[in-house]
Amino acid sequence: MRERDVMVTRTRFDDSECPVARSVDAIGDWWSLLIVRDAFDGSRRFGEFQRSLGVAKNILTARLRALVAGGVLESVPASDGSAYREYVLTPKGKALFPVIVALRQWGEQNFFAPGEPHSQLVDRRQGHRLRVLEVLSADGRRLNPDDTTVHKISTQ
Amino acid sequence: MRERDVMVTRTRFDDSECPVARSVDAIGDWWSLLIVRDAFDGSRRFGEFQRSLGVAKNILTARLRALVAGGVLESVPASDGSAYREYVLTPKGKALFPVIVALRQWGEQNFFAPGEPHSQLVDRRQGHRLRVLEVLSADGRRLNPDDTTVHKISTQ
DNA sequence: CGGCATCCGATCGGATACTG
DNA sequence: CAGTATCCGATCGGATGCCG
Numbered sequence: 001m002r003e004r005d006v007m008v009t010r011t012r013f014d015d016s017e018c019p020v021a022r023s024v025d026a027i028g029d030w031w032s033l034l035i036v037r038d039a040f041d042g043s044r045r046f047g048e049f050q051r052s053l054g055v056a057k058n059i060l061t062a063r064l065r066a067l068v069a070g071g072v073l074e075s076v077p078a079s080d081g082s083a084y085r086e087y088v089l090t091p092k093g094k095a096l097f098p099v100i101v102a103l104r105q106w107g108e109q110n111f112f113a114p115g116e117p118h119s120q121l122v123d124r125r126q127g128h129r130l131r132v133l134e135v136l137s138a139d140g141r142r143l144n145p146d147d148t149t150v151h152k153i154s155t156q
Numbered sequence: 157m158r159e160r161d162v163m164v165t166r167t168r169f170d171d172s173e174c175p176v177a178r179s180v181d182a183i184g185d186w187w188s189l190l191i192v193r194d195a196f197d198g199s200r201r202f203g204e205f206q207r208s209l210g211v212a213k214n215i216l217t218a219r220l221r222a223l224v225a226g227g228v229l230e231s232v233p234a235s236d237g238s239a240y241r242e243y244v245l246t247p248k249g250k251a252l253f254p255v256i257v258a259l260r261q262w263g264e265q266n267f268f269a270p271g272e273p274h275s276q277l278v279d280r281r282q283g284h285r286l287r288v289l290e291v292l293s294a295d296g297r298r299l300n301p302d303d304t305t306v307h308k309i310s311t312q
Numbered sequence: 313c314g315g316c317a318t319c320c321g322a323t324c325g326g327a328t329a330c331t332g
Numbered sequence: 333c334a335g336t337a338t339c340c341g342a343t344c345g346g347a348t349g350c351c352g
Contacts, residue, residue: 011210011211011345011346013190014267017273017274018193018263018274018275019259019260019261019262019263019264019267019275020190020193020259020260020263021190021263022263022267023259023260023262023263023267024186024189024259026263026266026267029324030180030185031325033176033180034177034180037174037177040304040306041306045334046335047333047334050334054167055167055325056325057334057336058325058336058337059324059326060335061334061335061336082333082334083332083333084333084334084335085334085335089301092266095262095266096262097291098254098258098261098262099255099258099262101258101291102254103175103176103179103255104175104176104179106251106252106254106255107174107175107176107182108175110179110182110251111170111175111178111182112175117173117310118174118175118309119173119174119175119306119309119310120306120310121304121305121306121307122304122306122307123293123294123299123304124304125297125303126293126295127307128293128294128295129294130291130293130299130304131291131292131293131294131296133254133289134254135253135254135257135287135289136286136287137281137282137284137286137287138282138284138285138286138287139282141279141281143279143286144250144253145245145250145253147280148196148277148278148279148286149277149278149279149280150196150197150198150275150276150278151275151276151278152275153274153275154273154274154276155273167326185344201313201314202313202315203313203314211345212346212347213314213315213316214315214317214345215344215345215346216315217314217315217316218345238313238314239313239314240314240315241314
């Protein structure tokens with residue numbers, strides 16, 4: 001049974017001229033994003049994702065398959081020699097790192113009371129927190145949303 | 157009719173210890189994220205969002221309400237003196253800027269052929285493209301995903 | 313124009329059982 | 333352990349109509 005043949009009524013954005021929309025479309029849903037987060041955190045096995053997320057197995061199967069099909073994850077033979085597969089980030093998947101970090105920092109700043117414990121992303125070398133992401137102009141100025149504008153269409 | 161009283165079976169993450177999960181939960185869904193994108197691009201009116209997104213009005217109503225309730229958008233009297241409302245980003249909403257920029261850059265890099273036109277975010281002053289977001293350590297080193305690790309729980 | 317109310321099919325996701 | 337298969341209620345979202 002094929003898959004891409006079905007008529008999907010869910011609105012697609014994969015032909016949008018907006019890169020944000022295409023990204024959103026490619027990731028698929030929030031579960032997928034949390035799977036990617038777990039992959040960054042070191043999860044590789046089906047069961048790891050399943051326990052971490054508490055998602056139903058059939059859902060997880062579908063999401064993993066979609067992420068593999070979308071080139072975000074790659075399915076490789078299990079490193080322990082078992083008959084199973086492991087799911088690792090492709091370069092394209094690793095390129096989602098700033099997205100995850102941005103969401104993490106937004107969450108830290110807005111949804112945790114001061115002192116409330118939460119998981120934290122640190123650099124391996126020194127164990128320190130990361131610097132807050134900054135949006136910069138080509139010449140290095142910090143840009144706020146109001147300092148930017150959208151060119152509706154631009155060739156490259 | 158109240159709203160928060162309903163038993164939501166959809167898995168919630170608003171009590172997760174992971175900031176990414178709380179962010180995901182707070183935004184709600186992809187529609188909401190695209191609404192936020194439009195807000196960054198200058199949309200303020202119901203009809204602007206509606207035309208831009210092509211979303212059903214009842215859905216848009218619900219999403220706008222949720223974003224206002226979540227403190228991402230604020231509903232203010234229309235600037236043209238009409239009886240209607242406009243929806244503008246709160247500071248918390250504006251703090252989503254890096255998230256949108258990260259998604260935009262990921263989309264640009266992965267879902268557009270070279271030379272394929274797409275909307276583009278530029279700085280107002282010079283009209284140049286933005287710098288690619290970088291994840292940095294506290295002391296300014298560029299960090300790849302492998303250079304980081306997650307501390308499961310950390311008190312602030 | 314900016315919503316709200318309603319209907320309805322499609323999809324989602326949780327649960328469960330089964331396989332190797 | 334790693335899925336696959338199936339069921340089923342809940343939710344989503346598109347369409348439509350109405351109202352100020």
